[in-house]
Amino acid sequence: MQVIKYVFQPHGDARGQLIALEELRDIPFRIRRVYYMYDTGEGVVRGKHAHKSLEQILVCIHGSCKVRLDNGQEQKIVPLEKPYEGLYVGSNMWREMFDFSPDAVLMVLASELYDEADYVRSYEDFLNMVQESKNANEEQG
Ligand code: T46
Numbered sequence: 001m002q003v004i005k006y007v008f009q010p011h012g013d014a015r016g017q018l019i020a021l022e023e024l025r026d027i028p029f030r031i032r033r034v035y036y037m038y039d040t041g042e043g044v045v046r047g048k049h050a051h052k053s054l055e056q057i058l059v060c061i062h063g064s065c066k067v068r069l070d071n072g073q074e075q076k077i078v079p080l081e082k083p084y085e086g087l088y089v090g091s092n093m094w095r096e097m098f099d100f101s102p103d104a105v106l107m108v109l110a111s112e113l114y115d116e117a118d119y120v121r122s123y124e125d126f127l128n129m130v131q132e133s134k135n136a137n138e139e140q141g
Contacts, residue, residue, distance in 0.1 A: 001069065001071050001073070001074040001075075001076055003069065003076055003078055003087070004087070004088035005078070005085055005086065005087055005088070006026070006027075006057065006085065006086040006087075006088065007084060007085055008021065008026055008059075008084045008085070008086060009026075009084075010084050017083075017084075019083065019084055021057075021086075021109065027057055027086075027109055028055075028088070029055050029111040030111060031109050031110070031111070032110060032111060032112050032113050033109075033110040033112065033113055033114060034107065034108070034109055034110070035107075035108050035110070036061075036105055036106060036107040036108065037097075037105070037106050038062075038104065038105045038106075040065075040100035040104060040106075041100075042100075042102070044098070044100065045096050045097070045098045046096070046097045046098070047067075047095045047096045047097045048094075048095075048096050048121070049094070049095070049119050049120055049121045049126075050091070050092060050093055050094045050095070050119075050120040050126045050129070051091050051092075051093075051118050051119060051120065052091055052092075052118050052119075052120060052129070053091045053112070053118055054091060054110060054111060054112050054115075054118050055088070055089070055090050055091065055110070055111040056088075056089045056108050056109060056110045056111065057086040057087065057088055057089075057108070057109045058080060058086065058087045058089060058097075058106060058107075058108050059080070059083065059085065059086045059087075059106070059107045059108075059109070060080035060081060060082075060083070060085075060104060060105070060106050060107075061083045061105050061106075061107050062083065062103055062104065062105040063081075063100070063101035063102070063103040063104030063105060064079065064080060064081035064099075064100075064101045064104060065079075065080055065081075065097055065098065065099055065100040065101065065104045065106055066078065066079050066080070066097070066098055066099040067080060067087055067089070067095060067096070067097050068094075068095065068096040068097075068098065069089065069093055069094070069095055070093070070094035070095075070096075071092065071093055071094075071130065072092075072094070072126065072127050072130035072131075073130075080106070086109075092129060092130055092133060094123065094126050
């Protein structure tokens with residue numbers, strides 16, 4: 001499984017660092033929504049779902065956390081601990097965010113507005129979706 005991590009360009013000077021993220025330039029899709037989570041309790045696991053079509057970039061802009069990615073066949077754990085790194089998470093990918101430091105702020109840039117119908121919240125349904133898309137790809141040759 002390929003993990004796609006972006007390393008953004010910091011514009012640093014004597015005052016400190018600044019990162020600018022532009023859609024279709026630094027981010028590979030049009031940004032339709034930004035959200036972020038903070039004050040995440042110890043031992044909390046967030047996510048535990050996949051998306052049918054949403055694409056996102058996760059940036060831990062303060063503190064640290066980990067993301068478990070699962071494509072139905074393989075799992076990878078990706079630490080996010082630098083404000084200049086972004087993790088791409090596409091559709092058909094189960095994700096879990098955990099091990100948040102008390103000061104963690106996880107910002108997410110999303111390709112679509114919030115839509116509950118795009119969520120796959122059962123792991124069994126997720127595995128079926130992965131299998132269906134594999135079958136469809138094989139039929140197309
Ligand atoms: C994802 C991971 C990385 C909204 O009203 N609007 C929003 O845009 C979002 C993201 C959430 N909400 C509401 C829905 C729930 O009542 O906020 C509450 C918490 O959302 P959720 O339990 O889905 O949060 P996470 O951290 O489990 O998942 C989120 C995103 O929902 C999801 O798309 O990929 O972060």
